[in-house]
Amino acid sequence: MAKTVEIGQVGLGAWGKNLLRNFNAINQCHVRMACDSDDMTCARVSEMFRGIGLTTKYEDILDDDKIEAVVVATPPAQHYELAMRAIEAGKDVFVEKPFVLDLEDGKKLVAAAESKNRILMVGHIMEYHPVSLFLKKYVEDGILGEVYYLYSSRINLGKVRDIENSLWSFAPHDISLIMFLLDKYPCRVTATGADYLQTDIEDVSFMTMHFADKTMAHVHVSWLDPHKERKLTIVGSKKMVVFDDTRATEKVWLYDKGVDARMDYATYGEYLNLRVGDITLPHVPGGEPLRLECLHFLECVRNRTKPRSDGRDGLRVLSVLQAAQRSLKQGGVPVEVNEID
Numbered sequence: 001m002a003k004t005v006e007i008g009q010v011g012l013g014a015w016g017k018n019l020l021r022n023f024n025a026i027n028q029c030h031v032r033m034a035c036d037s038d039d040m041t042c043a044r045v046s047e048m049f050r051g052i053g054l055t056t057k058y059e060d061i062l063d064d065d066k067i068e069a070v071v072v073a074t075p076p077a078q079h080y081e082l083a084m085r086a087i088e089a090g091k092d093v094f095v096e097k098p099f100v101l102d103l104e105d106g107k108k109l110v111a112a113a114e115s116k117n118r119i120l121m122v123g124h125i126m127e128y129h130p131v132s133l134f135l136k137k138y139v140e141d142g143i144l145g146e147v148y149y150l151y152s153s154r155i156n157l158g159k160v161r162d163i164e165n166s167l168w169s170f171a172p173h174d175i176s177l178i179m180f181l182l183d184k185y186p187c188r189v190t191a192t193g194a195d196y197l198q199t200d201i202e203d204v205s206f207m208t209m210h211f212a213d214k215t216m217a218h219v220h221v222s223w224l225d226p227h228k229e230r231k232l233t234i235v236g237s238k239k240m241v242v243f244d245d246t247r248a249t250e251k252v253w254l255y256d257k258g259v260d261a262r263m264d265y266a267t268y269g270e271y272l273n274l275r276v277g278d279i280t281l282p283h284v285p286g287g288e289p290l291r292l293e294c295l296h297f298l299e300c301v302r303n304r305t306k307p308r309s310d311g312r313d314g315l316r317v318l319s320v321l322q323a324a325q326r327s328l329k330q331g332g333v334p335v336e337v338n339e340i341d
């Protein structure tokens, strides 16, 4: 039987509770202690999850030698300090997205984890979504043909953050997913956005990643929008596919549509021939992405293996975010992305 991993979690807010619920429901894991600096939150969580030790002091987790791994689910401004202290205390670490708010801090965390031989995983949940794995196979197997361009939207009327803007809050999901699917690095990005509710914190952002081979990926994120959308469209030379994550079922729509060049054309108008074929709704074997992500972390801790979304994956996403932020603050000028190994 798999060894039980003893974990501690810091940050028990809106999302932290979901992580706690998942870790708590996994047999091969025991949540030994959970921490939130807010005592009212601790009291609420102790009502919901009986049997988990609650504390307002993070040191209680760090000082507990039985705790092997720490889950960090606080606001991102605290990620660096809390994750670093956990690594220094000899713990493996799962950090929610956005990894940290500064690329240099991210590099320091990766270096610390590597030098202490600790597992460091970033909560890029879309890399664990069953549909993402399904679409990656489409791309790799050439079902879509050459991927021309992609666009995604992650918008709703939702939680307004007061430190990180919509780009940093939401786009890590899209950037990590797009780079995971394409397995390549953008060479430059452009981004625009606007702050309506709070000075300098953009509520809405539009970002485009440009790849060296002309592939293009556009990302629209906002917490100030009447629609709830979690949608990705991929346009390929052979087929096109839409991943609609707000649907409970039939999340993937595959379109046999495209434009083919004809050899037997008489006029230029006949040269490009529209192909309008079937739409299919392939069955994608399911699983809750968050549970799959938690299971992956535990497996990496147990087997000492590299997480799919390890610290270096976190750095790759940060390098794109940082370039996009620079572009956004300069009115959308193209900014080169420095590639991270």
Ligand SMILES: NC(=O)c1ccc[n+]([C@@H]2O[C@H](COP(=O)([O-])OP(=O)(O)OC[C@H]3O[C@@H](n4cnc5c(N)ncnc54)[C@H](O)[C@@H]3O)[C@@H](O)[C@H]2O)c1
Residues within 6 Å of the ligand: 010, 011, 012, 013, 014, 015, 016, 017, 035, 036, 037, 038, 041, 058, 073, 074, 075, 076, 078, 096, 097, 098, 123, 125, 169
């Ligand atoms: N993967 C996803 O889909 C997803 C979704 C939502 C949020 N998130 C991420 O999860 C993280 C938390 O987001 P949230 O919505 O739960 O935020 P939140 O503000 O609701 O909760 C944060 C909690 O952390 C606590 N906290 C803050 N600093 C602390 C410290 N130093 N020590 C102990 N507790 C501390 C706060 O008291 C609060 O209860 C963020 O990084 C966010 O981006 C991820």
